[in-house]
Amino acid sequence: MKTETSQPTGTGEIEPTVTMTAIPVWLMALLFVLLFFGAWYFDLYGGWFDARVYAPYRSVPDLARYQPNSDPDANFVAFGKKLYSENCAVCHMETGVGNPANGCPPLIDSEWVHHEAPDRMIMLISRGLTGPITVNGKVYNTGTMLAVGDSLPGDEKEKSAKIAAIASYVRRHFGELPGVVKPDHAEAVRAGIKDHSGYFTAEDLMKAP
Ligand code: HEC
Incomplete structure (x- = not known):
């Protein structure tokens, strides 16, 4: 993250310089938690579409139920x-x-x-x-x-x-x-x-x- 600090200059003016400081760990953790929660929430609710749009079949037998019957008789x-x-x-x-x-x-x-x-x-x-x-x-x-x-x-x-x-x-x-x-x-x-x-x-x- 870039922050601006003030350095005195020869002319008496304050010259801004740029230094680097680390992102606080708590913020990183919070971002990860939010990202994880977001992905989980989206997966669960399919972004407000019916969840089956994203995960149409929950198991192999579930998938088989939707297949056309292979025995014509x-x-x-x-x-x-x-x-x-x-x-x-x-x-x-x-x-x-x-x-x-x-x-x-x-x-x-x-x-x-x-x-x-x-x-x-x-x-x-x-x-x-x-x-x-x-x-x-x-x-x-x-x-x-x-x-x-x-x-x-x-x-x-x-x-x-x-x-x-x-x-x-x-x-x-x-x-x-x-x-x-x-x-x-x-x-x-x-x-x-x-x-x-x-x-x-x-x-x-x-x-x-
Ligand atoms: C009223 C009782 C009865 C009904 C109802 C009946 N059966 Fe039978 N079935 C018998 C008897 C008793 C025999 C043996 C007759 C004999 O001793 O000559 C037999 C014999 C058979 C046999 C030849 C022997 C064997 O066990 O493979 C077949 C096959 C058969 N029946 C199929 C059927 C089918 C299919 C139906 C339905 C559409 C049916 N039966 C309805 C009493 C019945």
Whole structure:
């Protein structure tokens, strides 16, 4: 900091000279504190803008929530999950463990669910199933599955879409099979069984892909 002091000169006049003095430590400290407080305050309140302008995401999960859903079929499968809860879980349970005491086989570890082609699943959901069926080495023969798919509300197109959604959810969730069953495919399979009346048997299903 520059201060002016007065020096006597030969002519009797006072000549100003310039000398240096240090800034007081307390002032430096105060400036630092003010600067720090200012930065902190600005960060907190975003300079009176919404704080999200400066720090839009506070965590990685927060950021992920704002990303577009990378699975284009997520809504379709979620629709299937809802229909499964409403129409299948009463017998096969939400968790897919089934109710073996009442003849309802499990969907987890089931070769019928893991089966590559979805045709058999579309068939049995549509018309139901009766008679002996082996699931994961165990024979089930005391229960009958009703024609749940056929009795879903809606016209043929809507039924097919709903059955495809249920099959998609069951295959993904209990069978760990990727992809979805297309409504068009369900409609085609259903067109192929339109003359079949009554429940299917495991034997009938084995003839399908
Ligand atoms: C009224 C109870 C009941 C309902 C509701 C029901 N099921 Fe079944 N399900 C059964 C029974 C019982 C069997 C075995 C039938 C047999 O023994 O032939 C079976 C068999 C199956 C099988 C083949 C065997 C296996 O465990 O993998 C699948 C797959 C299946 N059901 C899926 C479904 C789906 C999907 C729904 C909903 C759309 C559904 N079920 C609704 C009772 C039911």
